[in-house]
Amino acid sequence: MAPTPEPLVWMIPVLHDNYVFVLERAGQAAVVDPAVAGPVAAALQARGLDLVAILQTHHHADHIGGTAALRRLSPGAAVIGPACEADRIPQTRGVVDGERFELLGETVQVLAVPGHTRGHIAFHLPRSGHLFCGDCLFGGGCGRLFEGTPEQMHHSLQRLAALPPETRVWCAHEYTEANLRWAADEVPDDGAVAARLEAVIALRAGGLPTIPSTIGSERATNLFLRTQSPSELARLRRSKERWTSCST
Structure with a gap:
């Protein structure tokens, strides 16, 4: 018997720098962190896809803003998010660390990665090698500690760093260039950081995304993952945060 094809993963740029991720297989789709509904619904309709699930990494408005409207358009779609944030995310199923569930022919593993929020989770697809990490890990950076502690964030990032190096990292914001410009100021003699920054600047100059990254690339160039x-x-x-305030 032939193996089940992996879902196709693609992304929809929304708002200023958010990405909504779409997993597509056999006419069905799941979306991750829909900040808004309109562009997502239009993209799914254009491809003739039936929305079956919405995955939520955490409760911030720029990740859940389109969820309610998408549910109205696709009332059968499951909303899967962190159980401990059920009071802030309209969800049909709350999940916890280590839980696994089936989605579009793939097993999805739930990883608790607190730090940005107390209940932040990531979704890892071990077979196809995808990681949807919300605002925990960014290209060359990590999320602000709005609700968690440095201890929590350090543990969360080390947990993600332990995934296979070829794992594709789907970060929810296009922050890579700014993160690497800061890192290049922080460690000006680091050749790996400088080389990645040069490549990222070229991508952005061409209007191209820097996402997905890989765990291997982040291990080599993300200062937060190297702590x-x-x-x-x-x-x-x-x-x-000082660098950001001085550069804006």
């Missing part, structure tokens, strides 16, 4: 302790992560997080 050895929560205190080092906290120092870098403060440095990044």
Whole structure:
């Protein structure tokens, strides 16, 4: 018997720098973190796809803003999100760390990755090698610590860093260039960071996304993934926020 084909993954740019991710297989689709409904519904309709599931990594408005409207358009679609954020995400199924479920012929593994929010989760597809990490891990960076601690974020990032290096990392924002410009200021003699920044600048100049990244690339060039302790992560997080405030 032939193996089940992997779902096709593609993305829809929305708002200023958000991405909504679509998993597509055999006429069905799941979407991850729909910030808005209109562009997502239009894209699914254009491809003749039936929405069967919405995956939510955390409760922030720019990740769940389109969920209610998409449910009205596709009332049979499941909404799967962190169980501990059920009071803030309109969901039909709450999931917890280590839970697995089937979606479009794939097994999806739930990973708890608190730090950005207390209940933040990521969705990992081990067979096809996709990771949907919301605002925990970014290209060259990590999310702000709005609700969690440096200890939580450090543990979460180390957990993601332990995934296979070829794992494709679908980050929810196009922050890679800014993150790497900061990193190049932080470690000006780091050749790997400089080379990745040059490649990213070329992509963005051509109007192309920098997502997906890979776990291997992040291990090599993401300063937050390279930290050895929560205190080092906290120092870098403060440095990044100062840099951002000075560059805007």
